Amino acid sequence: MTPRILIVHNRYQIRGGEDAVVECEAAALARAGCAVDTVFVSNDDIRGPVDRLRAAIEAPRAPRGITRVLEAVRRFRPDIVHAHNTFPLISPAVHAAVRAAGPATVQTLHNFRVACAGAMLLRDGTPCETCLTGSPYAAVRHGCYRGSRVGSLAVARMIDWHRRAGTWSHSVDAFVALTEFARRRFIAAGLPADRIAVKPNGLADPGPPTDAPREGLLFAGRLSREKGLETLAAAAARMRAPVEVAGDGPLRADLAGAAGLRLLGNLTPAEVQHRMARAAALVVPSLWYEGLPMVVVEAYAAGTPVIASRIGALADLVEDGITGFLVTPGDPDDLARALDRVLADPAAARRMGAAARTAYARSWTEEATTASLLSIYRRALASRSLAGLQSAS
Numbered sequence: 001m002t003p004r005i006l007i008v009h010n011r012y013q014i015r016g017g018e019d020a021v022v023e024c025e026a027a028a029l030a031r032a033g034c035a036v037d038t039v040f041v042s043n044d045d046i047r048g049p050v051d052r053l054r055a056a057i058e059a060p061r062a063p064r065g066i067t068r069v070l071e072a073v074r075r076f077r078p079d080i081v082h083a084h085n086t087f088p089l090i091s092p093a094v095h096a097a098v099r100a101a102g103p104a105t106v107q108t109l110h111n112f113r114v115a116c117a118g119a120m121l122l123r124d125g126t127p128c129e130t131c132l133t134g135s136p137y138a139a140v141r142h143g144c145y146r147g148s149r150v151g152s153l154a155v156a157r158m159i160d161w162h163r164r165a166g167t168w169s170h171s172v173d174a175f176v177a178l179t180e181f182a183r184r185r186f187i188a189a190g191l192p193a194d195r196i197a198v199k200p201n202g203l204a205d206p207g208p209p210t211d212a213p214r215e216g217l218l219f220a221g222r223l224s225r226e227k228g229l230e231t232l233a234a235a236a237a238r239m240r241a242p243v244e245v246a247g248d249g250p251l252r253a254d255l256a257g258a259a260g261l262r263l264l265g266n267l268t269p270a271e272v273q274h275r276m277a278r279a280a281a282l283v284v285p286s287l288w289y290e291g292l293p294m295v296v297v298e299a300y301a302a303g304t305p306v307i308a309s310r311i312g313a314l315a316d317l318v319e320d321g322i323t324g325f326l327v328t329p330g331d332p333d334d335l336a337r338a339l340d341r342v343l344a345d346p347a348a349a350r351r352m353g354a355a356a357r358t359a360y361a362r363s364w365t366e367e368a369t370t371a372s373l374l375s376i377y378r379r380a381l382a383s384r385s386l387a388g389l390q391s392a393s
Helices: 017-031 049-058 063-076 094-101 138-142 149-165 180-188 229-236 269-278 294-301 332-344 346-363 366-392
Strands: 004-011 035-042 080-083 104-109 174-177 196-198 217-220 243-246 261-265 281-284 306-309 324-327
Touching (some): 004 017, 004 063, 017 294, 017 366, 049 149, 063 094, 080 366, 094 104, 138 149, 217 269, 217 332, 229 243, 229 261, 229 332, 243 269, 269 294, 281 294, 281 332, 294 306, 306 332, 324 332
Parallel strands (some): 004 035, 217 281, 243 261, 281 306, 306 324
16 A cells, blocks of 8 residues: 655745755655645745744744644545655754654655754865764854854754753654765764664656756855865866856855856756756765765766765765766865866766666665655654554553
């Protein structure tokens, strides 16, 4: 029997990959035969100082958001409520409320906000794990949430509240981590290891790559410091061929005059896919622990090798010399050498692209990831049933 799934997600003010992943996953579950309903709230509803203050105060338990979810539970009668982002308008307290109403609960861990106010385990441009095992209030001193100590206090308070309440150990039947690296970090943060499964985000097959010649290098993503754009600019300045940069963000003005970069601005997903399918390689020079960048999956699906920083999950996603190259984070010379290697040997780049396509077919097709998610749902339902029997005895 396919389960009835209620998907819960707090959308971001600036639409990003996580919002798109949630929508794609809901559609994939429906195509697999599941009955699917959604509760989506949006941070666009936080319009002014009063709304921001209310959201900060309510963040630990967010009663209005939870009421919306429970109304949907009563109407739709799901077997499982699957939460993605719950900050700040729903809150992790939704899990205890849902379990009290009957359904099993699942939480996808897209980022590290269960322990880190900034959600990225990043401070001053380098990885930081201070709050992973220590007090979340260290974030207040550094203003880790959007550079605001007041905002960081609100988020740290929410993290601390749910640690003390045992939300993660008692109220969630199953967790979904996107990579094995992320799973290890969540275990370090105190989440129950036996309930964390690894399931990457899936991607519908765009079709086999063509045999058309490949040329050029592509970066696609947010133009921000943690993405390693300054390292990329320094590396590109050493090269003869420019690197195309698709996306927008706070560093756009700084990069506008950079030698070796060709800024394309925001492109549609179809335009990015088209450029990715004819690029010699995709460049991911990140400085932080990426979750699971969908651009890597998209590149692999297109048969395009990836040059990425040897950091966090990227070090597991890219097989050095097989599906691309790994480089030292923040080292423009090492990055430039890898970029030159791809451009200098098109035959080797094509072989790596073929290996990348094989990796996609093995792990990241919609069929493979949906089957994995349904297996996680079955374990969550079994865990919920067992908990019910134990409480009744």
